[in-house]
Amino acid sequence: MRVAGKTTFLKTLGAKVLPGSNNIEEYDSFTFNLDSGKKIYIGAGKDIGGHTTYINQYTKIIEKADVIFYFLDIEKYLNNYIDPIDGLHYRRDCNSRLDLINIHKDSKKVIIFATHKDKLMITESIAKSKFFDLMKDKKYSEMLEGIIFINLTNISETKSVINKIFN
């Protein structure tokens, strides 16, 4: 999703993101060193915006990926945010992307980040149960089971989550 924290996450991983054209920024391959000593190799790529125009590239992006990371702003999701400029309904927009990922993911691992958890006015466990309740009848509800609630502006929290995911 747009402004959910994709670039923030990529930078915490260690990508050196260079500005390009059309809202697309490029980065070279790099490695992330896990606390265990293991290294994760991240291939060069593009940091594209979450704007709807990129939705038609989702299939291609998913096919090329080894692991799929999806970022949504949980505060906007739970509060049913409507964008004042384009009128997009956050939930609907988010759900249609989840559906698309679910359709094309094959056997790939999908990791879903519920970002901006620090903006919630309720506890994480209440937020989680509200979220699961909203999603319980979705075709992709199983894909959401391991959802990670996170504050991506907290670098040590993010690094610890990365270590958990890849160990």
Ligand SMILES: Nc1nc2c(ncn2[C@@H]2O[C@H](COP(=O)(O)OP(=O)(O)O)[C@@H](O)[C@H]2O)c(=O)[nH]1
């Ligand atoms: N409070 C808070 N801010 C966040 C979080 N994740 C990202 N942000 C902020 O949200 C804005 C958009 O993040 P960015 O990484 O550029 O989103 P992108 O459009 O998905 O690449 C930036 O100002 C980030 O600092 C979070 O978990 N909590």
Ligand SMILES: [Mg+2]
């Ligand atoms: Mg970005």
